[in-house]
Structure formats: C-alpha cells, structure tokens
Amino acid sequence: KLEASLDAARQSSDLFAVLFIDLDRFKLINDSLGHGAGDELLMGIAGRLQSSVRGGWETLPSVVARLGGDEFAVLINDVRDVADAAVVAQRILEKLESPFRLGERQVFATVSIGIALSSSGNSPEELLRNADTAMYHAKAKGKARFAAFDEGMRERAVARLEIETGLRKAIDAQQLVLHYQPELAVRSRKVIGYEALVRWNHPERGILPPSEFIPIAEESELIVHLGKWVLREACRQMAEWHKRFAFDPPLTISVNVSPRQLNQGGLVEDVERVLAESGLAPKCLKLEVTEGSIMQDAEMALATLRELKSLGIGLEIDDFGTGYSSLSYLQRLPFDTVKVDRSFIKELGVSAESSEIVRTIMELARSLEMEVVAEGVETEDQFQKLATLGCNYVQGYYFAKPAGAQVTQSLMLEREKLQRSFAVLQG
Numbered sequence: 385k386l387e388a389s390l391d392a393a394r395q396s397s398d399l400f401a402v403l404f405i406d407l408d409r410f411k412l413i414n415d416s417l418g419h420g421a422g423d424e425l426l427m428g429i430a431g432r433l434q435s436s437v438r439g440g441w442e443t444l445p446s447v448v449a450r451l452g453g454d455e456f457a458v459l460i461n462d463v464r465d466v467a468d469a470a471v472v473a474q475r476i477l478e479k480l481e482s483p484f485r486l487g488e489r490q491v492f493a494t495v496s497i498g499i500a501l502s503s504s505g506n507s508p509e510e511l512l513r514n515a516d517t518a519m520y521h522a523k524a525k526g527k528a529r530f531a532a533f534d535e536g537m538r539e540r541a542v543a544r545l546e547i548e549t550g551l552r553k554a555i556d557a558q559q560l561v562l563h564y565q566p567e568l569a570v571r572s573r574k575v576i577g578y579e580a581l582v583r584w585n586h587p588e589r590g591i592l593p594p595s596e597f598i599p600i601a602e603e604s605e606l607i608v609h610l611g612k613w614v615l616r617e618a619c620r621q622m623a624e625w626h627k628r629f630a631f632d633p634p635l636t637i638s639v640n641v642s643p644r645q646l647n648q649g650g651l652v653e654d655v656e657r658v659l660a661e662s663g664l665a666p667k668c669l670k671l672e673v674t675e676g677s678i679m680q681d682a683e684m685a686l687a688t689l690r691e692l693k694s695l696g697i698g699l700e701i702d703d704f705g706t707g708y709s710s711l712s713y714l715q716r717l718p719f720d721t722v723k724v725d726r727s728f729i730k731e732l733g734v735s736a737e738s739s740e741i742v743r744t745i746m747e748l749a750r751s752l753e754m755e756v757v758a759e760g761v762e763t764e765d766q767f768q769k770l771a772t773l774g775c776n777y778v779q780g781y782y783f784a785k786p787a788g789a790q791v792t793q794s795l796m797l798e799r800e801k802l803q804r805s806f807a808v809l810q811g
C-alpha cells in the first residue's frame with residue numbers, strides 16, 4: 385500500500401502521511417491481566433484506529449495496519465501538510481480517552497504516535513523508519529502524544545547510534561580518561577580531595593565531555609560497564625597517590641554513580657572488590673548519587689546505600705536542589721554530605737531566593753549533621769557568601785577546573801614542596 389501511494393505521489397506531487405503508533409506500557413497489561421486480555425485490548429485499539437480514519441476529507445481510503453506486537457501504522461492519503469496528519473493523530477488520542485472493557489475490568493490505554501510525511505523519504509522502509517523515529521521522540525517526551533518527524537531527528541538518531549557503538553569499544557580501547565577536580569575546605573582553603581569526572585578521548589572528535597555520552601550510556605547496560613571502569617580507575621589512581629604523597633588527612637576521591645548502577649544490584653560487591661584490589665582505605669572513597677536515582681526505587685536504593693555505608697565509605701547527594709526528593713525523606717537516607725547544585729551558587733548574590741535556598745539547605749544539612757559542598761563556585765564573592773552561610777567545602781572553576789591525572793599530580797607535587805619549605809621555615 386505504501387509502495388502504491390509512493391507511486392501515486394511521484395506522479396502528482398501529492399503528499400501522504402504515515403503514522404507509527406505504539407501502545408504505551410502494553411507489557412504491563414499483558415503481564416498483569418494475561419495474554420487473553422492483551423489480545424482483546426489490541427483488537428479494541430484496532431477498532432478505534434479504524435474509526436479514527438474512516439470518513440473524512442481523504443479521497444483515497446486510509447489504511448490501518450497492525451505491524452506486529454503492539455505496533456500499528458496508519459497510512460493517510462491526500463494530506464496537504466503535517467497539520468492535516470496531526471488532526472488524525474489528535475483524533476486517535478481522543479478516541480482512546482475512554483476506557484476499554486476487558487472482562488470485568490476497565491482499562492485505560494494510551495499510544496505514542498510518530499508522523500512522517502511522504503516527502504521525508506523515498507521508500508516504504510524509510511517512511512516507516514522516520515515515523516518510528518518520531519514515535520520514539522513522542523515516547524521520550526512523556527508518552528500519550530504525537531510528534532512529527534524532522535531531519536534533525538534522523539541526524540540525532542544517527543549520532544546517538546554512533547556514540548553508542550563507539551562507546552562500547554571505547555572502554556576496551558582505553559579511550560576513557562578521568563579528570564580530577566579538587567574539593568577544598570572553606571576554612572583552610574586546602575584541597576581535601578578530588579571528584580573523578582570521566583572524559584572520552586574520541587579517536588576523531590577529540591575529548592568529549594560526559595554530557596555527550598553519559599545520557600546515552602544511561603539508556604542501556606553500557607553505563608554499568610562504564611561505571612565499573614570509572615570506579616576501578618579512580619580508586620587505583622588515588623591509592624597510587626596515597627603511596628606517593630602523605631597529605632594529612634589523606635586525600636579523598638569522589639565517584640559519580642548512575643541510577644542504574646544503584647538500582648540493579650552488584651554495586652556493593654563492585655565497591656568491595658575495587659577497595660580490596662586497590663588497597664584504598666574505605667573512608668577515602670565517596671560515592672555521589674543524585675536525588676533522582678534514589679526516587680526511582682526508593683526501598684531498593686535505601687537498602688543498597690545502607691550496605692555501602694556499612695563498608696565505611698562516604699555517601700554524597702549530588703546536584704542537590706534540582707530533584708524533588710521530600711526533605712523529610714532525607715533523614716532516612718544514610719548520606720553524610722550534600723552537594724548543592726551549581727545553579728544556586730551561580731545566583732548567589734544575584735537573586736535573593738537563591739541565597740535563601742542555599743541558606744535553607746545549609747540549615748537542613750546542619751540539623752541532619754551532614755556536611756555541605758558547594759558546586760560550581762566561580763568567584764571570590766560567591767566563596768565569601770558561602771563561607772558566611774557556613775558552607776564546609778567548595779568546588780569550582782574559581783579554584784581549579786578538572787584536569788588530567790598528570791597535571792593533577794604535578795599540582796600535588798607543588799603543594800608537597802610548599803609544605804616542606806613551610807615546615808623548614810617553621811622549624
């Protein structure tokens with residue numbers, strides 16, 4: 385049918401549209417109500433799809449097809465532009481607003497719809513793929529909606545795929561590197577430890593920041609492999625620095641942990657193994673976890689965090705203030721440090737609200753006996769304000785940008801020399 389429509393469109397330069405329709409959370413229905421109910425629902429959906437396209441302004445009849453599983457496609461002939469196709473998509477969403485009767489139950493079903501116009505491709509496969517790509521965007525935006533395909537989507541899809549395949553090899557090919565950014569004590573302005581921040585030394589594109597690949601890695605198991613590597617390398621490096629330099633107290637290393645690592649098990653064993661392998665003292669390792677990853681599966685996360693705590697390592701809440709964790713929940717969690725997100729630090733002294741938020745976080749942390757690290761400190765003014773508010777630790781470009789292991793090590797060497805000459809002067 386698509387082939388025929390393409391032929392017709394070539395002759396007349398008319399447009400048609402392909403809608404790719406995917407049921408949201410179909411697996412949930414199958415798993416909970418059984419496959420019989422699932423089949424019934426699919427038939428119900430098919431009926432409503434048909435009634436959404438039947439009768440209207442189209443001269444050629446539209447086609448409704450089931451592609452397989454919970455995927456449907458609709459071919460709408462004779463559209464003028466994407467807005468015409470959007471009308472049909474909207475009608476489908478509205479038709480699904482009333483519940484389905486499955487045996488004794490009423491079930492609500494929603495779909496995500498991707499729209500591709502015939503002008504976006506030259507073959508049935510290409511058109512379906514474009515509509516599928518748009519559907520993926522609709523899902524990612526929160527399901528139960530439609531999205532129309534544009535060229536940018538394809539480019540982004542290709543770029544994502546490239547990143548994903550490249551990243552799989554990157555770990556073994558030793559293309560990942562860690563940069564280290566110091567954390568300083570506010571009172572002494574001395575470095576107390578470092579945060580390990582991963583970079584990808586891409587063979588063609590040079591050094592890539594985590595924002596280019598961590599979100600993609602987080603969509604699959606890839607993040608677990610990457611996370612393991614980061615943990616192992618960061619601990620190995622810090623253990624080595626402990627052997628070379630005798631700072632008092634010993635430097636700490638903070639490692640970022642992704643939601644998937646926290647929620648799917650195995651993290652406690654990984655940490656135990658890495659500590660044993662590297663010989664790093666547990667109290668010198670800190671794991672940074674964002675609010676969001678705790679909220680995904682709070683009970684599971686809580687259990688894992690308690691086990692980690694019992695190993696004697698430090699636990700920090702990262703990017704604090706950007707999530708939506710309830711403050712009362714905070715006291716149930718075994719964190720010892722809060723890292724205030726840099727968006728608040730940036731506004732310090734600029735907006736009165738931000739100063740108030742930072743002050744409130746400080747008070748909260750104090751009452752829960754937690755330490756506070758301010759992220760993203762860029763000016764002396766921000767530093768002074770934080771010191772006045774009672775902040776314990778700071779991190780930011782004002783003191784140092786993240787740097788590779790060699791640069792970081794040479795700075796340690798400088799510091800050690802300074803300490804020695806200071807000791808000589810004092811002696």
Ligand code: C2E
Pocket residue numbers: 565580581582593594595598611614640641642672702703726759760761762779780781782786
């Ligand atoms: P994060 O954990 O909040 O790390 C702090 C980020 O703020 C770093 O960006 C750092 O370079 C940046 N930063 C530090 N001081 C300043 C400042 O004064 N001004 C500004 N504008 N930025 C500052 P980076 O290295 O690009 O990392 C971004 C995020 O990527 C991290 O945010 C973290 O969420 C994630 N990430 C980095 N490494 C890893 C990793 O090994 N594993 C996981 N799961 N995530 C990582």
Ligand code: MG
Pocket residue numbers: 579640672702
């Ligand atoms: Mg962090």
Ligand code: MG
Pocket residue numbers: 702703723725759
């Ligand atoms: Mg952070």
